[in-house]
Amino acid sequence: MAAKTKKAIVDVKKQFEKIAEQFQTFQILNEEGEVVNEAAMPDLTDDQLKELMRRMVYTRILDQRSISLNRQGRLGFYAPTAGQEASQIASHFALEKEDFVLPGYRDVPQLIWHGLPLYQAFLFSRGHFHGNQFPEDMNALSPQIIIGAQYVQTAGVALGIKKRGEKSVAITYTGDGGASQGDFYEGINFAGAFKAPAIFIVQNNRFAISTPVEKQSAARTIAQKAVAAGIPGIQVDGMDALAVYAAVREARERAVNGEGPTLIETLTFRYGPHTMAGDDPTRYRAKEEENEWEKKDPLVRFRKFLEAKGIWNEEEENKAIEQAKEDIKEAIKKADEYPKQKVTDLMNNMYETMPYNLQEQYEIYTEKESK
C-alpha cells in the first residue's frame, strides 16, 4: 500500500501570510512629504501643525547641544534622540496634559514637552536628584533605565486611572530590544485583560545597542505581538509625524472610551550612538544603512509638507532654532547655579525614614556637610 502523504495540521505559510497582511506599515506622508493616505489625515489646525514642527526642530537642536555639552563634560548620562523626533514628539503631541507618561532613558524630550523644565532635564543627566522632582501638575515617572520595566508599571498606572474613573491614559515607550523582555509581555497582557487605558509604544530603531532587530525575534513585526495579548496592534512609519500622531490619537480615543490598550510599533532610526558612554555605531551598522534612513528624515519630510501648504518657511525654522538655543543657554546656567547634590540629599531623597543601618553614616555626613 502506498504511504498516504499527510496533510500538515498547521498551514504555516498561510498563517504567516495572514499576519503579514494584517501588519502593514501605516503611513500618511511619504518621503517626499506628499500625502499618500488622505483618509487617515488627522484633524489638526495649521497652528497645531506648525507647533508640532516647531517642537521637532527644537528637539533636534536640543539633541545637538546635549551631545556637545556632554563632550565638554557639562552633562552626564545622555541617549541621543536625532532621527526619532516623529516617533517621540508626534506621539506625545497626541496626548493631553492629564495623561501619564512613563518614558525610557531616551525619552527625555517627551518629558520636556509634558512640562519638565529644561534645567531639570539637565540635572537628571547629571544624576542630580532634583532632575527627578517633577512639577506637581506633571503626570510622569522618571526615565526608566531597566529595559521594559515601565511596561508593567504602565499597566498598573492605567488600571489606577480606570479605577478612579478618569478620562486619561498612561503611555509608555520602550525599544525593539525592550520588546524581548518578560516585562513587555506581562505589561501588555495584564493591561489587555483588565482593559486598562494604556498606550504601549515600541520605538523600533533597529538596534538594541549593537544587536540588530533581526536577531531580536523571529516575529516579522513587533506590532503583531499585540495579538497574543488580545489587544490591537499597529506598525507605523516612525519617520512620519502625521502617521504617528494619528495612530496614537486613535489609540487614546479607544483607551478613554473603555476599549483598552493598544500596542504601537514605530519604525525609526537613531542617527547617533546608543548613548554618549562610548559605543561606536560604525562597528555594528553599515554607512549605507545610515544613509538610507537619513533620506527618511522626519523633519525634512514634515517640512516639505508644511512648505507645500504655505505655512512654513526659513524664518519660522530659524525662530524655532533660536528659541531652542536661547532656552538651552538659560537652562544650563540655571542647572550650574543649582545647589550641588549632597550625600544627605541623596539619602533623604531615597528614604522617607532612614534605615537604622544607614543612620550612623547619615549623621557623619550631616556633620561633615555642616562645615
Ligand SMILES: Cc1ncc(C[n+]2csc(CCOP(=O)(O)OP(=O)(O)O)c2C)c(N)n1
Ligand atoms: C533589564 C536590562 N537589561 C539590560 C540593560 C542594558 N541595556 C541598556 S540599553 C539596552 C538596549 C536597549 O535597546 P532598545 O530596547 O532597542 O532601546 P534603544 O536604546 O534602542 O532606544 C540594554 C541591553 C538594561 N538597562 N536593563
Ligand SMILES: [Mg+2]
Ligand atoms: Mg532599539
